[in-house]
Amino acid sequence: MEKKGDDLSFNAAVNKAASSIQRFPLTEVQGVPLRKWIAQNWSSIWAFCPHPSDLLISTYPKSGTTWVQEIVDLLRNNGDDEICKRAPTTERSPFLEVHYPPPIPSGLDLLKKVKPPRVIKTHLPIQLVPKGFWENKCKVIYVARNAKDNVISYYHFDRMNLIHPDPGSWEEYLQKFMEGKLAWGSWYDHVKGYWKEKEKRNILYMFFEDMKENPRREILRIMRYLDLSLSDDIIDKIVELTSFKAMKNNPMANYSTIPKIIFDQSISAFMRKGEVGDWTNYFTLAQSQMFDEDYARQMADVNIPFRTSI
Numbered sequence: 001m002e003k004k005g006d007d008l009s010f011n012a013a014v015n016k017a018a019s020s021i022q023r024f025p026l027t028e029v030q031g032v033p034l035r036k037w038i039a040q041n042w043s044s045i046w047a048f049c050p051h052p053s054d055l056l057i058s059t060y061p062k063s064g065t066t067w068v069q070e071i072v073d074l075l076r077n078n079g080d081d082e083i084c085k086r087a088p089t090t091e092r093s094p095f096l097e098v099h100y101p102p103p104i105p106s107g108l109d110l111l112k113k114v115k116p117p118r119v120i121k122t123h124l125p126i127q128l129v130p131k132g133f134w135e136n137k138c139k140v141i142y143v144a145r146n147a148k149d150n151v152i153s154y155y156h157f158d159r160m161n162l163i164h165p166d167p168g169s170w171e172e173y174l175q176k177f178m179e180g181k182l183a184w185g186s187w188y189d190h191v192k193g194y195w196k197e198k199e200k201r202n203i204l205y206m207f208f209e210d211m212k213e214n215p216r217r218e219i220l221r222i223m224r225y226l227d228l229s230l231s232d233d234i235i236d237k238i239v240e241l242t243s244f245k246a247m248k249n250n251p252m253a254n255y256s257t258i259p260k261i262i263f264d265q266s267i268s269a270f271m272r273k274g275e276v277g278d279w280t281n282y283f284t285l286a287q288s289q290m291f292d293e294d295y296a297r298q299m300a301d302v303n304i305p306f307r308t309s310i
């Protein structure tokens, strides 16, 4: 594995790797399309063994990962926003599988710099999560978002994320989502995989829509799952600090530290809208009907209570 990146700041390392940064096609790992650098480093990712005290936050991309990462960091630090501004999300809560061209540090490099109990982000579907998480009985928070808003958010993200394949037209993109061809594969398999295992593996399964509807209630759910106990005043403060507006304006949470040659936020902001129901601004009636029919087929074996409006 590339080690040189450890001593370089992220931006300096990105500059060094600039000529290798481009929109590459995805590469499959066990049938799941992933970024090529992740696929190339798959054996070291699969071999990663967490500490039993580590917490995994898992999501299909664009489901509310960053939001829950911020909530967890604040809960673990008693609502102290100064401590939670010590570093960007990417360093406070490293992204397990992420790899870039060298010398940019990988998620595994960043994880080595943080002492357990760590908060680890992943987008891996459940069958690709390294076995050590289950063997060590790590806690896992899974966040799911309704498919229609999820694909809209992902479409805008792929427009500005210059290391993902070009999203093409919205029409084409929607098709790729339904066929499981976007990075990290099928949304349908992802949300179902964790849903079916949630009791057996003690996974806290959350919904983006519930968090929008009643953030306080959902923050308390996370607090209890983490065996923490914070005062009402501190919970109120965390609700405020993790509002969409506060996080959009927080440089340590809004991904503004990622250089423009990777995330070009002049195309679309990482903290874009943060709403439920934005899909109605994009899906035509025909697309919505076609999507719903396909959704019913792909989700026929489960009954996950997704809401496309609140």
Ligand SMILES: Nc1ncnc2c1ncn2[C@@H]1O[C@H](COP(=O)(O)OS(=O)(=O)O)[C@@H](OP(=O)(O)O)[C@H]1O
Pocket: 059, 060, 061, 062, 063, 064, 065, 066, 067, 152, 153, 154, 156, 242, 243, 244, 245, 247, 270, 271, 272, 273, 274, 275, 278
């Ligand atoms: N605090 C808060 N409140 C409401 N919404 C929020 C919040 N933080 C992030 N977001 C929205 O979540 C979307 C980004 O998802 P992720 O953090 O999962 O992205 S990533 O997969 O880690 O790249 C993205 O959704 P869209 O705005 O719909 O694109 C973010 O705006």
